[in-house]
Amino acid sequence: MSNRHQISGTVGIEWDINPRVSVGSVQGNRGLQESPVTTRDMYKPIDTPTADESCSCAPSSERVAQELFDRWNMALQTGEAKAVAQLYWEDAVLLPTVSNVPRVNHAEIEDYFHHFLESKPYGTIKSRNLKQGCNKLTDAGVYEFKVVKGGKSQVVPARYTFVYEFRNGEWKISHHHSSMMPEK
Numbered sequence: 001m002s003n004r005h006q007i008s009g010t011v012g013i014e015w016d017i018n019p020r021v022s023v024g025s026v027q028g029n030r031g032l033q034e035s036p037v038t039t040r041d042m043y044k045p046i047d048t049p050t051a052d053e054s055c056s057c058a059p060s061s062e063r064v065a066q067e068l069f070d071r072w073n074m075a076l077q078t079g080e081a082k083a084v085a086q087l088y089w090e091d092a093v094l095l096p097t098v099s100n101v102p103r104v105n106h107a108e109i110e111d112y113f114h115h116f117l118e119s120k121p122y123g124t125i126k127s128r129n130l131k132q133g134c135n136k137l138t139d140a141g142v143y144e145f146k147v148v149k150g151g152k153s154q155v156v157p158a159r160y161t162f163v164y165e166f167r168n169g170e171w172k173i174s175h176h177h178s179s180m181m182p183e184k
Contacts, residue, residue: 055134057133057134057135057166058135058166058171060130060132060133060136060137060164060166061132062128062130064137064171065128065130065137065139065162065164066125068137068139068162068164068171068173069123069125069139069162071087072084072087072123072162072173073122073123075087076113076117076121076122076123077122079117079120080117081110081111081112081113081114081117082110084109084110084113084117085106085109085110085113086106087172087173088106088109088172088173088174088176089165089167089172089173089174090105090106091104091105091174092104092109092172092173092174092175092176093174093175093176094108094109094112094175094176094177095176095177095178095179096112096116096176096178097116097145097156097158097178097179097180098116098180099112099115119145119147119148119149120147120148121145121146121147122145122146122147123143123144123145124143124144124145124146125141125142125143126141126142126143126144126157127141127142128140128141128142129141135165135166135167136163136164136165136166136174137163137164137166137171138161138162138163138164139160139161139162139163139164140159140160140161140162141159141160142157142158142159142160142181143157143158143160143178144156144157144158145158156180157180157181158178158179158180158181159178159179159180159181160176160177160178160179161175161176161177161178162175162176163175163176
């Protein structure tokens with residue numbers, strides 16, 4: 001058996017010949033008197049065995065981001081706050097455009113949209129920046145809303161971030177931040 005200590009999950013790191021690699025317990029006592037923290041066999045891996053897990057990532061793209069935004073925007077057009085709130089995960093966070101109160105559950109998100117939908121909003125993406133990860137898609141940029149206030153139609157530009165997560169076979173919003181432009 002080799003006198004090298006096996007550190008699983010660190011292929012290519014030879015800690016015993018590389019002084020920049022930090023290890024603990026017995027493995028860091030290069031030639032010093034042995035003082036193991038546990039009674040574990042020092043020649044066995046220090047972490048858990050390799051897991052028999054598989055991970056698959058849902059495909060994400062600009063098209064997916066546009067479809068998810070369109071689905072959200074169409075839910076706005078129904079005028080039903082519950083329909084909009086259902087597009088958010090139960091543990092989602094909404095930092096809304098026209099409220100100082102963060103919304104952190106479906107009831108609070110639905111309450112926000114109940115009031116926001118009174119202005120008959122219709123959103124249009126003006127520019128976007130995407131960050132894609134495994135089962136996560138972040139869409140951040142600028143959008144504008146056509147709204148009706150006091151019987152008059154107006155356009156309100158705003159910044160946004162949508163973080164979508166793919167769970168249980170579907171994409172929903174896990175985080176949504178929207179704020180009006182600070183400069184007019």
